[in-house]
Amino acid sequence: MSLTVRNLLDRAELQLRAIAGSPAALRGELAWALISELPDPSPYIDGGDLVLTTGSRLSQGQAARRQYVGRLKDAGAVALGFGVSAFYPEVPDDLAAAAQEADLPLLYVPAATGFSVIGRLVSDYLSDERQKELTFAVSAQRDLSRASLSPYAARAIVERLAKAVQGWALLLDHDGALRAGVPAGRTHLARVRIDLPRLRERGGASSVSMSVAGESVVLLPLTVRSSIRGFLAVGRSTPLGRAEQAIVTTAVSLLCADLNTEWGLLDSQRRHRLAVFKVATEGDVALAASIAESLDTDFPEGDLRVAVLGVPTGHEVELLEHAESDHGLRSLCALVAEWEKGRVVVLMPPAEGDVRTLESLLRRIPLARGAVSDPVSARELPQAWVQVRSVFNSAPGSAGKLAFASDVATAGLMRHLHNDEARGWAEALLAPLRDKDRTSKIDLRLTLRTFLANNGQSDASASALGIHRHTLRYRMGKVAEALERDIDDPTTRAELWIALLLDDRL
Secondary structure (H helix, E strand, C coil): CCCEHHHHHHCHHHCCEEEECCCCHHHCECCEEEECCCCCCHHHCCCCEEEEECCCCCCCCHHHHHHHHHHHHHHCEEEEEEECCCCCCCCCHHHHHHHHHHCCCEEEECCCCCHHHHHHHHHCCCCHHHHHHHHHHHHHHHHHHHHCCCCCHHHHHHHHHHHHHCCEEEEEECCCCEEEECHHHHCCHHHHHHCHHHHHHCCCCCCEEEEECCEEEEEEEEEECCEEEEEEEEEECCCCCHHHHHHHHHHHHHHHHHHHHHHHHHHHHHHHHHHHHHHHHCCCHHHHHHHHHHCCCCCCCCCEEEEEEECCCCCHHHHHHHHHHCHHHHHCCCEEEEEECCEEEEEECCCCCHHHHHHHHHHHCCCCEEEECCCECHHHHHHHHHHHHHHHHHCCCCCCCEEEHHHCCCCCHHHHCCCHHHHHHHHHHHHHHHHHHHHCCCCHHHHHHHHHHCCCCHHHHHHHHCCCHHHHHHHHHHHHHHHCCCCCCHHHHHHHHHHHHHHHCC
């Protein structure tokens, strides 16, 4: 015997009440109880679902409520259960009106009746196979919940989600930069990003389903405080079943909760670490250590190495999070801070394997590179920092490689140009690029630096920037146009290179 909406209403212990729905609609057969606070759970509805929600993330207004109910109806939901709470002590009238208009049964669920009770009752009517699926989903959801308690919860959730659905998952930030993802999903990153504007235009109220390289993919926004703070893409060779859809819904909820907490706390911690780093590299290590202690921030003692690590556009967040969570750096009590987008700085004590730790970190991030100083005393730290920046900016090197400041001559001519006149000349020469960069998404200054650092070799420069050589040629045309200079002229190249090095020291 099938379980119908009417059967649920007849269970006195549940204390449910029908707010909307015709007698015929109440005879609809239930196949699943889906708990979801998503503004649009329709991608996870496969027919016969009772959708349970407290309405905490539903948009306001009659039109929005009508759209929400319409999506549930079109996706095959047979009923909507609304759990009253402090957030909504009664079922909203406009939601009830929309449900009545669509003839979708709307059930009043009292606060005393937990969603889990209703879910267990529905599960009693499932077949043995469905029961196995449910057990699997519950186990996976429990595993995701445990992952959410780890120090770097987002990455742990994504990795366990991919394993649970036997597919791949990618977590992107609000700009589309990769935060976490399993290797199998990285090849689809560019295609997934194409659909991000569609989700942004909808204001985070829905999801997008697509086919990517023959795989079924769902792309969902992660909405926190009415704003999209990230995206989750999940894919595999076959469409997600009911159990997997429930697991993804749980992952979305946990990731949103993590973002809500992380948004303020982590940003504050990162500002603290950067402030401590700046004080230390300006020459007052004792004050930096005192500030770090007050802010409960790690700060290494004794002689120090200073390093700068960098990645091209699209991998900035991944580099920062890997550096912050690296076990080797944490065991050294290293200070890790984001100097600027795509650039991470590290203060660490010299120890056995310290350089290998940095090299290992760089190899884990596509196209990452870095530069590191020799161990120096506190008094020598400011000069070491200047030197490391100069080495990093003037000698990009290969992906995964770590340059040593002691191996690169940085004195010579630059030592004699450290004056106001030379710096003013450099600023004036590069000003057109700086003005262009303010109004363009293309970093022309970085393009020029990389091109010059690779001796004008197009293939090497394009590879270092992670772009096609034709794109590089287009960008260099823009550079020449802005500067009104012939970039192929050796004298011009020499002047621009010196200007860039001087500008880095301003």
